[in-house]
Amino acid sequence: MKSLVKKWAEPGLWLAEVPEPVIGPAEVMIKVQRTGICGTDLHIRAWDGWARQAIRTPLVLGHEFVGEVVEVGSDVADIVPGDRVSGEGHLVCGKCRNCLAGRRHLCCATVGLGVDRDGAFAEYVALPASNVWVHRTPVDLDVAAIFDPLGNAVHTALSFPLVGEDVLITGAGPIGLMAAAVARHAGARHVVITDVSAERLDLAREIGVSLALNVTEVSVAEGQRMLGLREGFDIGLEMSGRPEATREMIANMTHGGRIAMLGLPSSEFPVDWARIVTSMITIKGIYGREMFETWYAMSALLQGGLDPAPVITGRYGYRDFEAAFADAASGRAGKIILDWTS
Structure with a gap:
């Protein structure tokens, strides 16, 4: 079958023929229709420091x-050929304390699809049935393809109650944009998002944020003043991984902010730990999704009118993967989709 492979320990990806996977008694074989390009995939393609440490080739x-499902x-049981499905990409051990307590997203032995084992940039992918999400209600294929990152956005945005709160999001990449849409949908009063990309900030305005700030021109403190906020932001969602963004967020939180x-x-x-302590700020790390509570929340939000489709800005056939990855890596795009049906 055709697949996108990290063949060698060097920058690049290769479209190659690999054997089709073989499923076990508790697994499902899936014919892939659409895939989304993630920041993780960009790191692996670039073969940066993280990728050199984390990835074993070929992959x-x-x-x-x-x-x-084929x-x-x-x-x-409960999954049949013909079902339209997405997949939870974190495969857990099922035996550790957290798994046994039902907190599978906290498993200490998590294996990542497309990172620790062969993934879904292929014509077929095999997955344990316990990691398969069946779309029981109609959903657009492109949107269904990004349930994984939408889950990151939902998990992060709904970590704290949002109704009536003022929310600061640092980083207007695809997940930050989806988190902004979730926060608006969930009842936040003001949603402010920051970035340095004019194109991504324009996408944020289309989504309906209160302010989209280019932090090379306008500070977060100025954004506060523009909205008339007197004490700072109640909720912060840090999506960028940038030190300066994190420090700016901490400096602009209200006392007791989260x-x-x-x-x-x-x-x-x-970071300014004295500020964190004296302002009594709560900081929570997020990795992935809650299995499968976040997936239920995503489906419910979509049924309730949440529309993440505007975040998708590029669609390519899988043979055009080089152009697709260049678009995704440009820093100007939203979510990029690869079509595996043509």
């Missing part, structure tokens, strides 16, 4: 996808 990339193992951090820094950096 089929990809963990954001939608497809159709085969199920003998032990699989910060959910999804952005992954490339290295350690200092």
Whole structure:
């Protein structure tokens, strides 16, 4: 089958023929229809410091996808050929304390699809049935393909109650943009998002944020004044992984403010811990989604009118993956989709 492979330990990706996966008794075979390009995939393609440490080649990339079930193992119930499905890309051990307590997203032995094992940038992908999400209600294929990153956005945005709150989001990448849409939908009073990309800030305005700030021109403190905020932001959603963005967020939180951090820094950096302590700020780290509570929340939000489709700005056939990855890496695009049906 055709797949996008990290063949060698060097920059680049290769479209190659690899054997089709073989499923076990508790697994499902899925014919891939659409995939989303994630920041993780960009790191692997670039072969940066994180990728050199984390990835073993050869590897089929990809963990954001939608497809159709074509085969199920003998032990699989409630999933049948023809079902439209997405997949939870974190495969957990099922045996550790957190797994046994139902907190599977906190598993200490998580294996990542398309990172630690072959992924979904291929014509077929095999996945444990326990990681398959069946779309029981109609959903657009492109939107279904980005349930994984939408789940990151939903998990982060809904970490704290949002009704009537003033929310600061640092980083207007695809997940930051989706988090802004979720925050608006969930009842936040003001949603402010920051970035340095004019194109992404324009996307944020289309989504309906209160302010989209280019922080090379307008500070977060100035944004506060523009909205008439007197004490700072109630909720912070850090999506950029940038040290300066995190420090700016901490400096503009109200006393007792709460910060959910999804952005992954490339290295350690200092923050003002005295400010965090004396302002009694809560900081929560977010990795992935709650299995499967976040997935239920995503489906419910979509049924309730949430529309993440404006975040999708590029669609390419998988053979045009070089152009698709260049678009995704430009810093100007939203979410980029690869079509595996043509």
